[in-house]
Amino acid sequence: xxETTAQSRPRLHTPISRAAILEILKNxxxxxxxxxxxxxxxxDRFRFVAVLVIVNNLTGGDPLAITLLTFTIVIPQFVLGLxxxxxxxxxxxxxxxxxxxxxxxxxxxxxxxxxEPGQLWIVYLCSASLEIVSVFFYPARNAVIPxxxxxxxxxxxxxVRQGSYVIALIAGSxxxxxxxELIGTGGAIIFDSATFxxxxxxxxxxxxxxxxxxxDERVTTSELWGDMKDGLRFIGRRQDLMTILGVTAxxxxxxxxxxxxxxxxxxxxxxxxxQGYGNTVAAVGLGVLIGGVVVSRVVGRVLANVLVGGxxxxxxxxxxxxxGAGNYVVVLIxxxxxxICLVMARAALxxxxxxxxxxxxxxxxQATVQMTMAVSTALAQGMAGLLAKLLNSVENVxxxxxxxxxxxxxxxxxxxxxxxxxxxxVARMGESE
Numbered sequence: 202x203x204e205t206t207a208q209s210r211p212r213l214h215t216p217i218s219r220a221a222i223l224e225i226l227k228n229x230x231x232x233x234x235x236x237x238x239x240x241x242x243x244x245d246r247f248r249f250v251a252v253l254v255i256v257n258n259l260t261g262g263d264p265l266a267i268t269l270l271t272f273t274i275v276i277p278q279f280v281l282g283l284x285x286x287x288x289x290x291x292x293x294x295x296x297x298x299x300x301x302x303x304x305x306x307x308x309x310x311x312x313x314x315x316x317e318p319g320q321l322w323i324v325y326l327c328s329a330s331l332e333i334v335s336v337f338f339y340p341a342r343n344a345v346i347p348x349x350x351x352x353x354x355x356x357x358x359x360x361v362r363q364g365s366y367v368i369a370l371i372a373g374s375x376x377x378x379x380x381x382e383l384i385g386t387g388g389a390i391i392f393d394s395a396t397f398x399x400x401x402x403x404x405x406x407x408x409x410x411x412x413x414x415x416x417d418e419r420v421t422t423s424e425l426w427g428d429m430k431d432g433l434r435f436i437g438r439r440q441d442l443m444t445i446l447g448v449t450a451x452x453x454x455x456x457x458x459x460x461x462x463x464x465x466x467x468x469x470x471x472x473x474x475x476q477g478y479g480n481t482v483a484a485v486g487l488g489v490l491i492g493g494v495v496v497s498r499v500v501g502r503v504l505a506n507v508l509v510g511g512x513x514x515x516x517x518x519x520x521x522x523x524x525g526a527g528n529y530v531v532v533l534i535x536x537x538x539x540x541i542c543l544v545m546a547r548a549a550l551x552x553x554x555x556x557x558x559x560x561x562x563x564x565x566x567q568a569t570v571q572m573t574m575a576v577s578t579a580l581a582q583g584m585a586g587l588l589a590k591l592l593n594s595v596e597n598v599x600x601x602x603x604x605x606x607x608x609x610x611x612x613x614x615x616x617x618x619x620x621x622x623x624x625x626x627v628a629r630m631g632e633s634e
Contacts, residue, residue: 224354224357225350228350229406230407231349231350231358233407234346234362237302237399237401237402237403237404238342239365239369241397243369243372244393244394244397245393246377247381247390247392247393248389249374249377250377251377251387251389252312252324252328253270254381270324270325270328271579273325273328273329273332274332274575275575275580276329276332277329279572281333282336282568282571283429283433283565283568283569283572284429285341285564285568287428289337289340289344289565289567289568290344290561291425294348294409297337297338299401301338302338304334305331305335306394307394309328309390313387339567340568341564343551343555343563343567344560344564344567345409346359347555355552356552359547359549359551360544363543363547363548364489367540371486429565431562431565439557440616441616441620442557442566444616445550447609447612448509448609449547449550449574450574451606451609452546458585458598462595462598466599467481467532471526471529471532485539488536489544491540492544495541504622505552505553505621506613506614506618507621508545508549509549509550509610509613509617510610510613511614513609513613514607516542516603516610517603518603518607519535519536520602521603523536523539524597525600550570553617581602
């Protein structure tokens with residue numbers, strides 16, 4: 202399969218059949234990236250749960266200790282996220298990806314040495330270090346997707362990529378608890394480390410075209426600082442990109458709340474406990490698979506703003522139904538709808554940025570999007586329990602998240618209309634060439 206250069210990277214997507222999903226997976230470079238990330242992101246959930254168990258056991262469940270752990274995830278994104286994007290737009294992206302994965306595979310191993318409360322600083326330091334490296338990895342990963350896919354595959358690639366992320370996020374979280382019982386927290390940390398090395402090896406097999414502008418051999422600090430400011434100015438001048446950032450932040454709120462509060466909610470409201478949570482996870486996973494097929498069928502027939510907004514509205518309604526479910530069947534249906542529509546919304550949002558942003562600026566924009574998503578997910582997970590106490594019930598948290606998501610969907614339909622038309626026009630121009 203022929204892969205495009207960065208200069209001629211695909212800009213959008215045309216209507217296709219469900220066979221497009223199999224076709225995109227036949228792309229050697231994309232398949233290598235997809236498989237490596239699926240395994241690596243599953244390992245991330247094992248590590249996340251393992252670290253939570255370690256901190257909880259050594260502090261007696263101190264909420265401040267858990268909050269500090271959340272900050273080690275959020276702060277690097279705030280402080281260094283834009284730097285990661287600037288580097289991505291300056292140097293060989295394949296090298297960035299491989300080196301980042303190798304470093305991440307090493308950085309969490311010192312956590313295996315933690316045995317007593319006085320050593321918890323190692324956990325925080327390792328978690329922060331891993332997130333620092335990740336601010337370089339994720340923008341590079343998202344920026345190469347348009348470079349390794351051929352015309353017409355971009356939306357499908359994003360749908361498949363988002364589908365694997367959601368599966369890893371939910372299924373990995375569900376499996377981690379059971380697995381840690383068998384292999385312990387140390388085994389979970391080692392497994393996560395191994396997945397990073399696997400991902401690095403997979404990326405080594407990828408064929409990634411060079412940047413449209415030849416990367417500089419030497420980049421000064423002042424040049425990187427200027428690049429970051431240019432990136433912020435570029436985003437600030439684009440109302441569509443500002444809207445995308447806001448919608449992206451909202452899109453993961455409900456899912457973060459379900460991951461943290463789901464088991465407690467199902468046990469207290471429907472008395473289904475861990476087994477019911479596992480089935481709910483499976484329902485979301487099934488929805489993710491269906492969503493990947495659905496998005497490939499509707500793209501090109503529905504404007505992207507309607508696809509994003511309609512998907513988020515459906516997620517919001519499903520969240521509210523999930524909260525008010527009187528029986529378990531409603532929970533499963535709501536979970537499946539959330540899976541379907543989240544994949545559609547995230548795939549369309551990624552395609553917005555990849556289609557409308559020039560390649561030389563894409564790393565910085567993707568870094569900002571990734572920073573927004575990581576921070577919103579971490580905050581949702583970190584604040585879910587606190588909100589449940591403030592609102593006096595888990596159900597109220599789900600209703601609040603659903604209402605916010607629904608409002609974001611309406612906003613996306615109204616404010617991204619012009620950008621969606623621009624994308625459609627670019628697609629028509631690409632088809633006529």
